[in-house]
Amino acid sequence: MNDQAHTLRRMFSQGNPAPLPQILSVTSGKGGVGKTSIVVNLAVILASMGKKVLVLDADLGLANIDVMLGLTPKYNIKHVLDGQCRLEEILLEGPHGMKIIPATSGIQELVDLSYEQQLSLVNTLDYFDEDMDYLFVDTGAGISRNVMYFNAAAQRIIVVVTPEPTSITDAYALIKVLRNQYGIKRFNLIINNVLSKMEGDEVAKKLTLVCGRFLGDVALDMLGSIPHDSNFSECIKGQKAFVGEYPNGAVAKGLIRITKQIDRLSHGHGTGNLQFFLKRILLNETKGSRHAEYSIPSSY
Ligand SMILES: Nc1ncnc2c1ncn2[C@@H]1O[C@H](COP(=O)(O)OP(=O)(O)O)[C@@H](O)[C@H]1O
Numbered sequence: 001m002n003d004q005a006h007t008l009r010r011m012f013s014q015g016n017p018a019p020l021p022q023i024l025s026v027t028s029g030k031g032g033v034g035k036t037s038i039v040v041n042l043a044v045i046l047a048s049m050g051k052k053v054l055v056l057d058a059d060l061g062l063a064n065i066d067v068m069l070g071l072t073p074k075y076n077i078k079h080v081l082d083g084q085c086r087l088e089e090i091l092l093e094g095p096h097g098m099k100i101i102p103a104t105s106g107i108q109e110l111v112d113l114s115y116e117q118q119l120s121l122v123n124t125l126d127y128f129d130e131d132m133d134y135l136f137v138d139t140g141a142g143i144s145r146n147v148m149y150f151n152a153a154a155q156r157i158i159v160v161v162t163p164e165p166t167s168i169t170d171a172y173a174l175i176k177v178l179r180n181q182y183g184i185k186r187f188n189l190i191i192n193n194v195l196s197k198m199e200g201d202e203v204a205k206k207l208t209l210v211c212g213r214f215l216g217d218v219a220l221d222m223l224g225s226i227p228h229d230s231n232f233s234e235c236i237k238g239q240k241a242f243v244g245e246y247p248n249g250a251v252a253k254g255l256i257r258i259t260k261q262i263d264r265l266s267h268g269h270g271t272g273n274l275q276f277f278l279k280r281i282l283l284n285e286t287k288g289s290r291h292a293e294y295s296i297p298s299s300y
């Protein structure tokens with residue numbers, strides 16, 4: 001461990017060790033597979049169940065969380081990094097009190113912070129102590145450094161795949177890099193845009209077979225599938241969350257089942273502090289090769 005990382009680590013180990021919220025990254029090999037749509041809807045469902053949910057929009061793609069929900073951010077994380085405002089000033093509020101950190105602009109900067117910038121950001125975080133149950137990170141697609149950075153900081157990586165062959169091969173490529181370069185061996189799958197549950201199960205089986213054959217010790221746990229529904233684009237145009245508009249359809253049922261599964265899997269996880277999440281991201285040694293989960297003690 002280098003001296004700087006060591007100093008940061010020591011700083012964070014002082015004071016009360018707060019529990020971490022459950023941190024989930026939602027990622028994919030190929031773009032346009034439904035990551036942002038899924039994050040928005042899972043967050044809305046969890047928030048409607050009374051959970052405190054935060055979404056970090058780290059996707060440089062076209063449709064961002066704020067756009068999908070019809071919110072207009074005045075500032076984003078770049079302004080925080082530039083010292084123009086504090087983190088709590090950029091938070092947006094979505095349905096049922098869910099919170100969003102608009103970060104699209106500034107994501108690359110966040111990944112490439114100098115040591116001095118990291119320290120200054122960490123100092124601003126000390127004033128921010130809102131507790132959260134769930135933190136979703138909507139990552140970009142592919143295997144770029146910033147995507148890896150956020151995936152390696154998460155406790156649970158949800159890979160979104162569609163039945164398209166390129167989506168499956170790109171998901172395999174992403175899993176391979178996370179396995180070989182970051183030592184991550186456990187992933188969750190959501191199969192989106194399926195024509196039937198059977199199709200979703202077949203895609204999961206195919207990806208599991210390929211990973212088992214070529215990567216060996218990788219475990220893919222299926223969270224569920226979400227059917228194709230042409231009303232998605234209408235919801236995006238109307239800047240509304242799908243589950244709010246069509247709460248009783250097959251898509252909503254699929255999303256609710258997945259949410260319950262996530263909630264069950266995170267059973268026992270405490271409500272945690274946002275500053276710990278961002279500190280975890282900052283401390284993330286993704287420039288090295290280990291998964292942050294193993295490299296940072298939970299009590300830091
Ligand atoms: N289950 C689905 N059925 C139909 N269209 C979908 C579904 N999920 C997502 N879409 C559409 O796919 C497009 C890409 O979704 P988006 O969430 O922006 O993907 P990503 O974040 O992975 O780039 C959007 O136009 C969205 O409406």
Ligand SMILES: [Mg+2]
Binds near residue numbers: 064
């Ligand atoms: Mg997106």
